[in-house]
Amino acid sequence: MSKVFIIVQANEEARPIVEALLQDNPHAVAQESPAMVRIEAEGKLTLNRATVEELTGQPFNIQQLHVNLISISGHIDEDDDYLTVAWAN
Amino acid sequence: MDMKATKKKLGIKERYAHMTRGLGWEPTYQPADAVFPYDKYEGIKIHDWDKWVDPFRLTMDAYWKYQGEKDRKLYAVIDAFAQNNGHLNITDARYLSAIKLFWQGVSPLENYVVQGFARAGRHFRGEASRVACQMQAVDELRHYQTQAHSISNYNKYYNGFHSQRHMWDRVWYLSVPKSFGEDALTAGPFEFLIAISFSFEYVLTNLLFVPFMSGAAYNGDMSTVTFGFSAQSDESRHMTLGIEAIKFLLEQDPANVPIVQGWIDKWFWRGSKVLALVGMMMDYMLPKRVMSWKEAWEIYAEENGGALFRDLARYGIRPPKGWADACEAKDHISHQVWLLFYEYGGAAAFHTWSLTNEELDWLSAKYPDSFDKYYRPRLEFLRDKHARGERVYQSTLPTLCTTCQIPLCFTEPGDPTKISHRETVYEDEKYVFCSVHCQEIFCNEPEKFVQSWLPVNQIYQGNCFNPDVDPTAPDFDPLKAVLEYFKYNLGRDNGEFEGSEDQRNFAMWRGQASKN
Numbered sequence: 289m290s291k292v293f294i295i296v297q298a299n300e301e302a303r304p305i306v307e308a309l310l311q312d313n314p315h316a317v318a319q320e321s322p323a324m325v326r327i328e329a330e331g332k333l334t335l336n337r338a339t340v341e342e343l344t345g346q347p348f349n350i351q352q353l354h355v356n357l358i359s360i361s362g363h364i365d366e367d368d369d370y371l372t373v374a375w376a377n
Numbered sequence: 378m379d380m381k382a383t384k385k386k387l388g389i390k391e392r393y394a395h396m397t398r399g400l401g402w403e404p405t406y407q408p409a410d411a412v413f414p415y416d417k418y419e420g421i422k423i424h425d426w427d428k429w430v431d432p433f434r435l436t437m438d439a440y441w442k443y444q445g446e447k448d449r450k451l452y453a454v455i456d457a458f459a460q461n462n463g464h465l466n467i468t469d470a471r472y473l474s475a476i477k478l479f480w481q482g483v484s485p486l487e488n489y490v491v492q493g494f495a496r497a498g499r500h501f502r503g504e505a506s507r508v509a510c511q512m513q514a515v516d517e518l519r520h521y522q523t524q525a526h527s528i529s530n531y532n533k534y535y536n537g538f539h540s541q542r543h544m545w546d547r548v549w550y551l552s553v554p555k556s557f558g559e560d561a562l563t564a565g566p567f568e569f570l571i572a573i574s575f576s577f578e579y580v581l582t583n584l585l586f587v588p589f590m591s592g593a594a595y596n597g598d599m600s601t602v603t604f605g606f607s608a609q610s611d612e613s614r615h616m617t618l619g620i621e622a623i624k625f626l627l628e629q630d631p632a633n634v635p636i637v638q639g640w641i642d643k644w645f646w647r648g649s650k651v652l653a654l655v656g657m658m659m660d661y662m663l664p665k666r667v668m669s670w671k672e673a674w675e676i677y678a679e680e681n682g683g684a685l686f687r688d689l690a691r692y693g694i695r696p697p698k699g700w701a702d703a704c705e706a707k708d709h710i711s712h713q714v715w716l717l718f719y720e721y722g723g724a725a726a727f728h729t730w731s732l733t734n735e736e737l738d739w740l741s742a743k744y745p746d747s748f749d750k751y752y753r754p755r756l757e758f759l760r761d762k763h764a765r766g767e768r769v770y771q772s773t774l775p776t777l778c779t780t781c782q783i784p785l786c787f788t789e790p791g792d793p794t795k796i797s798h799r800e801t802v803y804e805d806e807k808y809v810f811c812s813v814h815c816q817e818i819f820c821n822e823p824e825k826f827v828q829s830w831l832p833v834n835q836i837y838q839g840n841c842f843n844p845d846v847d848p849t850a851p852d853f854d855p856l857k858a859v860l861e862y863f864k865y866n867l868g869r870d871n872g873e874f875e876g877s878e879d880q881r882n883f884a885m886w887r888g889q890a891s892k893n
Contacts, residue, residue, distance in 0.1 A: 290688070297606055364433065
């Protein structure tokens with residue numbers, strides 16, 4: 289199984305995104321580097337809108353991810369409620 | 378009259394469909410092939426353009442909203458950086474050489490990509506692909522502009538940041554990214570897409586923008602890390618587009634597979650050569666290092682690229698031809714390129730220097746299989762000579778590879794002690810290459826590459842002097858005349874860091890920042 293990743297900036301806006309990813313993807317691991325956090329997982333990673341909203345108590349649009357996104361790998365499936373990256377192999 | 382909202386708001390997928398489907402029309406005054414003259418000659422067959430889907434599905438209103446938000450954040454940082462003498466918070470002035478090279482050699486490439494995507498956005502037939510290309514053209518223009526605005530603050534204080542536009546068309550090492558960009562720009566629109574969106578953006582761009590920009594943060598350069606990550610948030614979309622574009626081409630027709638494979642082979646290799654400059658920036662020019670070039674290559678090329686090519690195997694795509702050689706080179710290229718620039722430091726518009734023992738130890742630890750054996754002794758030898766007042770500068774000109782235009786400084790696969798060198802005779806003229814892969818690229822398109830504008834060859838032909846220069850004058854100094862033609866401020870932009878004006882000014886200003 290190949291690894292996928294999502295890298296975001298290390299800032300306050302992205303912190304609930306990182307927390308939501310780690311909460312909803314128990315197999316995911318966060319690696320911190322200067323100014324950035326890389327969340328890596330075997331096969332698949334999902335970001336759920338509802339989880340971010342629960343963590344922050346605010347409405348969250350999945351596309352807000354774009355503002356603090358640094359890099360991403362794998363095939364993307366995005367809808368109003370979630371964003372998934374996965375490899376087909 | 379009151380408007381009644383009866384329906385729920387559209388979802389992402391519906392909004393994207395409205396933006397990208399059904400907007401086109403069948404032309405009636407002219408046949409479609411006359412309106413779109415360039416999307417067939419490369420041999421790519423497209424049966425259904427509607428199969429092109431951008432997985433992020435950004436609509437125009439969302440695009441402008443988020444781009445505006447990114448720019449507001451970035452420009453607040455740029456202002457704060459300038460107002461508060463942020464340049465004095467970088468680790469030390471050697472770091473600036475990396476930013477000079479970025480500004481001289483990477484930013485103009487952003488501008489080329491603007492042109493390429495504007496053109497592709499005009500010449501593809503499918504509406505969704507045209508929207509995607511036009512958005513990317515706007516993104517890349519934003520990248521060039523934000524880099525210009527961020528880096529202009531350094532130009533107020535330090536040497537080597539001036540005359541970028543002039544240098545780009547003339548300076549020897551800048552012909553490496555320039556010829557890469559022009560090769561892509563003059564290709565057909567599908568080859569351009571595979572060259573930039575797939576091979577560069579997807580497979581290689583992480584190597585430039587992720588560890589290097591994290592390194593900028595580590596070295597206290599708030600301005601560069603902010604423009605870098607702001608650009609990279611767009612790159613994430615571009616990378617996604619790259620993988621969608623390749624899936625689209627491969628799924629449209631099996632006849633597309635070998636054509637696309639050929640482009641992947643060519644552009645992976647070309648991109649890996651351009652990135653040798655980034656390897657040097659990471660291993661040698663950052664005073665504080667986040668990770669080695671080798672580690673970055675392992676994570677972003679080998680692991681991530683490996684996953685990608687395993688995924689594409691179902692279409693009959695294999696890893697690029699130069700893959701194994703490029704992976705072997707991860708132990709060598711940053712050192713070979715640094716040694717090249719150190720020795721040609723008199724002819725580069727940034728500084729080079731001798732490494733401290735601590736820095737050499739870091740490289741020894743990161744490169745256990747190559748550094749102590751092949752590179753450390755040479756660096757120590759050069760450092761000793763410099764300490765004796767015999768700083769080494771090469772004054773003869775190197776042989777350039779006709780394809781990638783990098784001087785022949787890379788070694789044979791399997792033998793790091795032997796310079797790799799290939800030759801091809803084409804129509805009675807001899808052409809030289811750095812590798813079997815660059816040679817093959819030439820042989821596939823000789824009519825294109827015989828036109829290469831090779832700086833060294835042009836200098837020897839007398840084409841790189843200012844018009845008022847008299848090469849027959851008894852005191853004529855050809856190297857000096859060439860550097861003047863490049864618009865270098867001699868003795869300030871170029872040469873050894875130790876004793877440079879940048880070093881002195883930085884030390885003085887930093888001293889003033891902490892006391893009266």
